[in-house]
Amino acid sequence: MVRDFFKSEGESLYGASLAPLSKTEELELAKLAANGDMQARETLIRANIRYALSYAKTFYGHGLSNEEVNEEAVIGLIKAIDHFDYTKGNKVITLAKMYIMNEIVSSCNKSGYIQRQSDERLRMILKINKAMKKINTDCSQDQLICKLSVKTGFNQKLISELLEETLPCVSLDEAVNGEIGESKLSILPDTVSYTPEETAIYHLQKQYLYENLGKLDILEKQIICMLYGLKPYKRPYSLAEIGKALGESKQYIHYIKQRALEKLKDNMSGLAA
16 A cells, blocks of 8 residues: 555655644645645655654564555554544544554554453553653662653553563574575574684674674663573573572563663674674
């Protein structure tokens, strides 16, 4: 639907956008669009694409690729414009936000990335994840749940339940970087035999890893070292074992692990290049 809309121009979604409209300009175009003027409808869509793509970033990382999320956002925007009632005095983006969320949430639910939820429950999960980005999460799970309760208005028991349901389901048959023939299963490392070149690269990466561990928070560093059996730990520990040792839930340990790996990924991007 979205690609067909821009097919004749061959434009990207962002490239197809126009500068935002004033309230007066939007009102005039909305009147024309309501009377069947397709050019006015298209202008309304293009003028609000930047907002749709900006709002879509809130939903990145929930089972859909960023491009898929962006396309669902524009689909929601188009539906919002087709249902827009200019007589109520609101702007298009006021209605569009609801339609964009509905489209993305529905597609996330169909992706199978997390345990299937009702759309309303998934909206709650997304709201919690959004709140996590705005608060200091370097605390115990009980403190984190308390902070999230204040931020979202949800009761603590509900937040605890929702956090337990957000661990992703990962398929080993899933393609890596969209490349055909290369799955996550096919790139699992062979821990039995290495070539001299692989051994050299391994030691270089390990040295680089230890250098960057110092840039992590104390809790993040401890979890990464335990998880992968790095010094001073003599063997890898499971998330459940780490949680038990630190007095935290498996889900909370998973969250801290992901945060730490993102930091390491950013710091070590130069090595991969």
